[in-house]
Amino acid sequence: MISIEGLKKIFTTTNNRITAVDDLTLDIAEGEIFGVIGYSGAGKSTFVRLLNRLEEPSAGKIVIDDQELTALSTNQLRVTRQEIGMIFQHFNLLWSRTVKDNIAFPLEIAGMPKRAREDRVQELIELVGLAGREDAYPSQLSGGQKQRVGIARALANRPKVLLCDEATSALDPETTNAILDLLVDINAKLGLTIILITHEMHVIRKICNQVAVMDEGKIVEQGDVLDVFLRPEQHVTKKFVEQVMGTDDDHDGVEKLINTYDSGKIIRLHFVGDTANQALITQIARSFRIDINILQGKITQMQQGAYGTLFVQMDGETDEIARAINYITDETSVEVEVVQDVE
Incomplete structure (x- = not known):
């Protein structure tokens, strides 16, 4: 489904060059919930932005569903991005729009007719559990409800891939669990491939099938979540496992x-x-x-x-x-x- 080969991102400043993602190679199966975990500065957020070319890679190749994103023109990329949904840590909602208008926004951009748009929005509101809150504004919603709007909006154009960049980091533990349960439900119902970026191992533990551990822009360890918990090899991985299981x-x-x-x-x-x-x-x-x-x-x-x-x-x-x-x-x-x- 997703094949990444030799991916690199270098940021150049006046004084130095920073390699945020360094020769990263990874395969992600269709329909999988794949976790990428790392501490601040590990390069994980840059990595996820490279996947839909919100950041342009310095080198490497990204193939999603047999289409090489890194070879697309600007116009081709605009169309292809409709197949890649993304949700953010701080929701990125339009504060002057209601719940239903926020969800409808990408459909408007895609040129969907009004009646079909309204039907799709109502379908998504039911899917994410926001029935009755259609006419509320973001300022009237809890953090969990705002993220549900973000998820619905990301799903509006029926994407094949959902990117989650620290999607639960701004939420309390109870709300985090509710959002993670929702992502599992969406994955099961829609067969959606989900890539989840986080610095919290309990998030990986709860919903991911596979995990890759990032450190200094590289994948330092990867495998089934259970295998990684059982046999963590790298020091950084052991520290993450200790978040959940404690220390000796x-x-x-x-x-x-x-x-x-x-x-x-x-x-x-x-x-x-x-x-x-x-x-x-x-x-x-x-x-x-x-x-x-x-x-x-x-x-x-x-x-x-x-x-x-x-x-x-x-x-x-x-x-x-x-x-x-x-x-x-x-x-x-x-x-x-x-x-x-x-x-």
Whole structure:
């Protein structure tokens, strides 16, 4: 669907040259929700603006749906941009226009007849959950409602690709989750390819299938979101994963808890993937003659399933504890590590 090869953007000032995007090569599949994450200055916002040529690349090639954007004339690009929607961090709404007039604006530019335009606007209002707010002005809307207008406007010309540049950064956590749920719904209903630019790993965790990590203008790591969480290779990636899962220092409290037990085993359970059994503790307690105490842990849900770690203490007869551990190892996808034998 999207193929990017050797993409580069150099900004030249009086005193120096700044390479914002540096020889970036990437493939994004059709219908995917693809996340690009990086800290401020990593080049991610410049990258997304290159995708629709709001910024002109210094070098490289961008192909979307078999059409090379970097080879298009100005007039050809104007038409092609209708197939690439974009939403922004600060909404970029027209403050003198109502909700319905903001959504209709790109349709007016495209020359759609009034009746067809009105029908399309109403369809989009229903899609993004703004029924009843058609005649409101942006100043009368909450942040989440403004972003819903931005999403509807970006979808007006039925694009094949939706670019989201820090689309939730100005929103509170509850509203962020609502907007992310909306993007997932739109992706499922329309089969739209979504490229989501962010500096927040929990956004990637919640809705993305694939993620690319940017640093100093380059892609330094890429893969399935679950794989990147499981095996982050670069230092910058590890820092992002810590945003969601915490650091090794967070496990220090477990060592103190271990010292309060004088029998049994301390077990670390590592949950991975869509077959991770969330009811495992209950099953173990019911099936085996052992006491099981949860000490500490965190499990988070991603698009591809659960990921996280749980520390537990198992107490009882040695053979029965061994049977419980064998059951977890053999019958579930949960990985087991005996951290300490307290006996």
